[in-house]
Amino acid sequence: MANAASGMAVHDDCKLRFLELKAKRTYRFIVFKIEEKQKQVVVEKVGEPTESYDDFAASLPADECRYAVYDFDFVTAENCQKSKIVFIAWSPDTSRIRTKMIYASSKDRFKRELDGIQVELQATDPTEMSLDVIKSRAY
Template sequence: MATSGVKAGQDCIDAFMDLKIGKAHKYIIYKIADDLKHVEVIKQSSDEDYDNFLKELPEDDCRWAVYDFAFKTADGGDRNKIVFYSWSPDGAKIKPKMLYASSKDGLRKVLNGVAVEVQGTDFDEVAHETVLEKIRR
């Protein structure tokens, strides 16, 4: 259980497994439910346009996301890595930022297979090139 008491349910895990193993989705967006007690899946998409994924991250509220990031290796091979995003924009209020920060580990622990974690407070930090650079390290 997360420090905040916000729990990630089976639906969060099932959506992740659909992305990881079933390749049914390109990304998943998660948020803390209105009751502040559990994490819910708010979007699953097969859209491969990274800019459309970024449009799902609000400028004034926090979210978590998982993205199946495709890229080319140095030798030209195709690779994928699952990236976990912790989105806490500058425009979000302090209380949600604190709740998301204290609840993140509860979700992260149930998502087995994430290769890279990205913290984002503005869109430059989650830009395609920025994330690609982090993946290649």
């Protein structure tokens, strides 16, 4: 595990699902998980377009790290409908140190695989990725 930063593969399904979210708006969100034994990032859960932000937040485990993308819709001050893809590196304080290190060292490489991310958040508890935080970063 000495070379954790470059040793984590990204499963093709991750890129495929992300493209579907970005181009076709097939999903509201995608949660990604690192499978340590296989040394790769895989899709853990996808959210239907009808699911809410609360559904998304509830799908992140309270004591394990995850990567996630969320398709955030909003209306600008000029009354324009917009959407931004938000990448969230979820790393709760209660997760294992080793796991946090693996997720931190693999994040940039994984993010490069997902072309089209417009906002990035690092969150250690739900308040750091609340809708208000996302709104303030998206505008």
